[in-house]
Amino acid sequence: MERTLIADIIKKTDEKVRIFGWVNTRRDHGKIVFLDIYDRSGLAQVVAESSLSGNLHPQDVVCIEGKVAKRPEKLINPNLETGTVEIQAERIEILSKAEELPFDMGGKDLDLQLPTLLDYRSLTLRHPKVREIFRVQEVVIDAFRDLLKKKGFTEFQSPVIIPQTAEGGAEVFEVKYFDTTAYLAQSPQFYKQIMVGVFERVFTVNKTLRAEPSVTTRHLTEVTTLDAEMGFISSWEEIMETVEEVIKYILERVEKECVKALNYYGVTIPKVPQSIPRLKLREAQEIIFQRTGIDHRRESDLDPEDEREITRWAQEEKNSDLVFITHYPVSKRPFYTSEDPKDPGYTLSFDLIGRGTEWLTGGQRINNMDLLLERAKERNVDIKKSELYIQAFRFGLPPEGGFSFGSERIVMHILGLANIREASLFPRDMERVDVRLSTLK
Amino acid sequence: MERTLIADIIKKTDEKVRIFGWVNTRRDHGKIVFLDIYDRSGLAQVVAESSLSGNLHPQDVVCIEGKVAKRPEKLINPNLETGTVEIQAERIEILSKAEELPFDMGGKDLDLQLPTLLDYRSLTLRHPKVREIFRVQEVVIDAFRDLLKKKGFTEFQSPVIIPQTAEGGAEVFEVKYFDTTAYLAQSPQFYKQIMVGVFERVFTVNKTLRAEPSVTTRHLTEVTTLDAEMGFISSWEEIMETVEEVIKYILERVEKECVKALNYYGVTIPKVPQSIPRLKLREAQEIIFQRTGIDHRRESDLDPEDEREITRWAQEEKNSDLVFITHYPVSKRPFYTSEDPKDPGYTLSFDLIGRGTEWLTGGQRINNMDLLLERAKERNVDIKKSELYIQAFRFGLPPEGGFSFGSERIVMHILGLANIREASLFPRDMERVDVRLSTLK
Numbered sequence: 109m110e111r112t113l114i115a116d117i118i119k120k121t122d123e124k125v126r127i128f129g130w131v132n133t134r135r136d137h138g139k140i141v142f143l144d145i146y147d148r149s150g151l152a153q154v155v156a157e158s159s160l161s162g163n164l165h166p167q168d169v170v171c172i173e174g175k176v177a178k179r180p181e182k183l184i185n186p187n188l189e190t191g192t193v194e195i196q197a198e199r200i201e202i203l204s205k206a207e208e209l210p211f212d213m214g215g216k217d218l219d220l221q222l223p224t225l226l227d228y229r230s231l232t233l234r235h236p237k238v239r240e241i242f243r244v245q246e247v248v249i250d251a252f253r254d255l256l257k258k259k260g261f262t263e264f265q266s267p268v269i270i271p272q273t274a275e276g277g278a279e280v281f282e283v284k285y286f287d288t289t290a291y292l293a294q295s296p297q298f299y300k301q302i303m304v305g306v307f308e309r310v311f312t313v314n315k316t317l318r319a320e321p322s323v324t325t326r327h328l329t330e331v332t333t334l335d336a337e338m339g340f341i342s343s344w345e346e347i348m349e350t351v352e353e354v355i356k357y358i359l360e361r362v363e364k365e366c367v368k369a370l371n372y373y374g375v376t377i378p379k380v381p382q383s384i385p386r387l388k389l390r391e392a393q394e395i396i397f398q399r400t401g402i403d404h405r406r407e408s409d410l411d412p413e414d415e416r417e418i419t420r421w422a423q424e425e426k427n428s429d430l431v432f433i434t435h436y437p438v439s440k441r442p443f444y445t446s447e448d449p450k451d452p453g454y455t456l457s458f459d460l461i462g463r464g465t466e467w468l469t470g471g472q473r474i475n476n477m478d479l480l481l482e483r484a485k486e487r488n489v490d491i492k493k494s495e496l497y498i499q500a501f502r503f504g505l506p507p508e509g510g511f512s513f514g515s516e517r518i519v520m521h522i523l524g525l526a527n528i529r530e531a532s533l534f535p536r537d538m539e540r541v542d543v544r545l546s547t548l549k
Numbered sequence: 550m551e552r553t554l555i556a557d558i559i560k561k562t563d564e565k566v567r568i569f570g571w572v573n574t575r576r577d578h579g580k581i582v583f584l585d586i587y588d589r590s591g592l593a594q595v596v597a598e599s600s601l602s603g604n605l606h607p608q609d610v611v612c613i614e615g616k617v618a619k620r621p622e623k624l625i626n627p628n629l630e631t632g633t634v635e636i637q638a639e640r641i642e643i644l645s646k647a648e649e650l651p652f653d654m655g656g657k658d659l660d661l662q663l664p665t666l667l668d669y670r671s672l673t674l675r676h677p678k679v680r681e682i683f684r685v686q687e688v689v690i691d692a693f694r695d696l697l698k699k700k701g702f703t704e705f706q707s708p709v710i711i712p713q714t715a716e717g718g719a720e721v722f723e724v725k726y727f728d729t730t731a732y733l734a735q736s737p738q739f740y741k742q743i744m745v746g747v748f749e750r751v752f753t754v755n756k757t758l759r760a761e762p763s764v765t766t767r768h769l770t771e772v773t774t775l776d777a778e779m780g781f782i783s784s785w786e787e788i789m790e791t792v793e794e795v796i797k798y799i800l801e802r803v804e805k806e807c808v809k810a811l812n813y814y815g816v817t818i819p820k821v822p823q824s825i826p827r828l829k830l831r832e833a834q835e836i837i838f839q840r841t842g843i844d845h846r847r848e849s850d851l852d853p854e855d856e857r858e859i860t861r862w863a864q865e866e867k868n869s870d871l872v873f874i875t876h877y878p879v880s881k882r883p884f885y886t887s888e889d890p891k892d893p894g895y896t897l898s899f900d901l902i903g904r905g906t907e908w909l910t911g912g913q914r915i916n917n918m919d920l921l922l923e924r925a926k927e928r929n930v931d932i933k934k935s936e937l938y939i940q941a942f943r944f945g946l947p948p949e950g951g952f953s954f955g956s957e958r959i960v961m962h963i964l965g966l967a968n969i970r971e972a973s974l975f976p977r978d979m980e981r982v983d984v985r986l987s988t989l990k
Contacts, residue, residue, distance in 0.1 A: 204917070207944060230940040233743075260589060268758065284723045299974075302674075306675050306680055315708075330709060340552065495984050496984070499672060500671040533705060534707075536708065541710055
């Protein structure tokens, strides 16, 4: 007999079916056992005689044959897609036996501390509330890809192993590369700029690796990053307009396709108005000062409490959960960032702040080679080592800019997760790579 | 004035337009200069007075305003999509000036030796014959993703940094990971098997990194790999059927969407019959022996000439450019490969051979933990270190299998490229990471 996906049994009342899946829960009622069985499509109740269900327990992998029967009216479960029917088991085969579970996986929640959640990752990922996080990640990445393709962007594969660390910083991983040393890419920045010379508009979905020496709730050493870069921009504001389109489309798709996840976490999609409010950093600092009396007007960046306060302002005054902060000082942005000719000392750059924290960063880049080399020199960036990057400018690059954001971080903020590790299938940080590193020593 | 994409000028005869792009070629005819200008959409001829075109030369980035004019009948270029019109320039602005090119980029071919092709990668990628290779790569990856999503597969993000090298081999890169050592993933194999426990059917598009100590035309140290894994298979043949669907769909999409690339390389899509021929390794060796007298019937694998010979057989006898070779000996396949109960000593595994070389590899996996641990032990694989992998089996995994192939390799074989480095935007090998490593010492 062919397999029937569990979601499809409601179309097969009174027919005999064969389902495959995992045991979710088992409830014994004397001679009768109720089993909840799930597969990738859904969950169904199976009724079996206790002789048939033997010692079946949660996570056992089974093949069950039986008849689909309508449930009596009062036993219908309206919260379950297959809740109008059940399967009366005639044959149960165990395909793979699971060990006794270390905790209950059958409830709506999985109330575990983070270390346990991660120590048992291959098991905890199977809990629907955990699993659905990664459907959101899939939809976020798909939506990013889908929208940009429609806008004439080409996807490219950016390398992970790089020859130098021109973008600088100590937080770079070293790789033993035959008899020399190579590094892991912290961002595809240089490559996406090179690719503007090839396809004009490009994007890449990429692992970025950063030796973050901190163990905060917001940092991982390995992140799946979404990067876009576009040439022939009419102005730097075109980049922000593209970001608006991308973010709105991502949120729309999540709202439509990730209903289960939004319900599990009891959240709604962030509010985004027609146009996301835009404030220069100094304007934001002035607003914060006016609202709170806290004077950060001479700071070169927002601190976390500033980010939360400016979000409150955007929510209250602009009915928006998101706000762009622009014009960070030259010294706070990478050397390749364009300065605003109308506002010297400040850059054509932006961060998108969402629900109190940074979601995304972007800006216009310098496309004049001489100026780029000068800026690199001022900042002590040994850019000459990045030969292919310089080469792209030697042979003509148009005015361009782009943006970048981490898929884990945006998923974390959409679902309101407390820790970014929950938004990574196999989170890596300075203490853990699958297993706790302390156990490896 | 708004930008008009070059491909759209044919709809704007007698109108004034503004185009942005790069100078491809310049031909001086006394007071008149003919410029070929291209952008991401296409290429057009611009006619300008020499006073207007100044010292413009190839790869300069320009903005040109002018009138779109019908060409006289005899000057129509049928090989160019915009060949019925030209732009009569009224204003030319240089947005970015390029250096003198080290070689001619204006011809249909780019006849360079590989080292030069790679030393000037940021420039050579702009040549249409080179650029189109990467549209093929994009379509291959998109088609893989598209088809599998339709078949109920979920995409997941597999990690690059891993704690151990359980799959073994010396060809693994070491990473200095804080005060310990981590490794770079040579394949997402263990993770995709874990994910079968979560989503049943999964795939991942991933960078895989391998310290290949050879400098052949077929090996890179960094590859973009396409991996799929599926649970609840009815038999291992279901995996091959899925491969057939995937490969056919990829080739169909390339045929339809990559006409330019196929024309540049003068190739056609490989022939694939309704069902790709399947031979056990021993049957293939017997056929080769019968056809050539070369007796490799006791070898445990095909050598390169065997692969070419069995391809010739498939072409001649089965009208197929592709052939599956199955049932490699247990010793030649990874420890987690299922043995065929009906053919002891041989595995439920396959390679797909295309146009004389291996394209893809796959098979059914062992899903019984005790057997898996036993097989690992026999092969001296220290699998206990891969705690999360074992955990997936401890808590129940269904019968499953999958397949894996490199996007660069399939692109190389579709287009008939001589060297896999041509199919990688920024190829990495033991001698080069963007720049020749010898120059870094």
